[in-house]
Amino acid sequence: MHNLQEVFERINLINSEDERRLVDPETGTSLPQEVLYSKRMTHWLNVLAPNASDELRVAVFAQHIARFKHPRKTYPEGRTGYLKWKAALLQIHAETTAAILEEMKFPNEFIARVSRLLKKQGLGRDPETQILEDCACLVFIEMFYMDFAPTQGREKMIDIVQKTLRRMSESAKEHAMKLPAAVHVAKLLESSSA
16 A cells, blocks of 8 residues: 555655745745645645545645745746746646656556646546646635736736636536635636626
8 A cells, every 4th residue: 555645745745845945825834836826726636536546646736746846937928938847847847746656666557546636637628627626726826816816917818717728617607606805706707798
């Protein structure tokens, strides 16, 4: 039996190097941003899929592993640069997590499955990939939306919100609409259809 808690601790050890800090809404303590991100991802996984597989649990926790080492500004401005950055991150997250699992002697099938999930393979067809995406969208709306929205133009933000909601399952959307940012999201969408 492999120790998932040790996997999570190793991921947290890497993410604890993130100098950006955020306040944990549950405890009021300051944590490295990516440590808190993993914690909130796991929270939403427990809400959406409390009986999730171990592979999905690892992928959800590792969704942003070492992301702070590869900031957006290291890629060109514009949509093309953004898409290259996102594609590179999927590969980095999968490879970094696979290295941990290999060192801990997890089975090859387990590692391959976690890697496929982290690369978002099968999105739209694979229910577990959808759950991973749902968790990521919920954490974005919960933790980052209100700070991010003012940095974008209104039209761009409408596009981002619409794309985010399109990527989410109906269950995840229901949870999103109960978050504090939902009021802003609803007003933005109302103004886009006016």
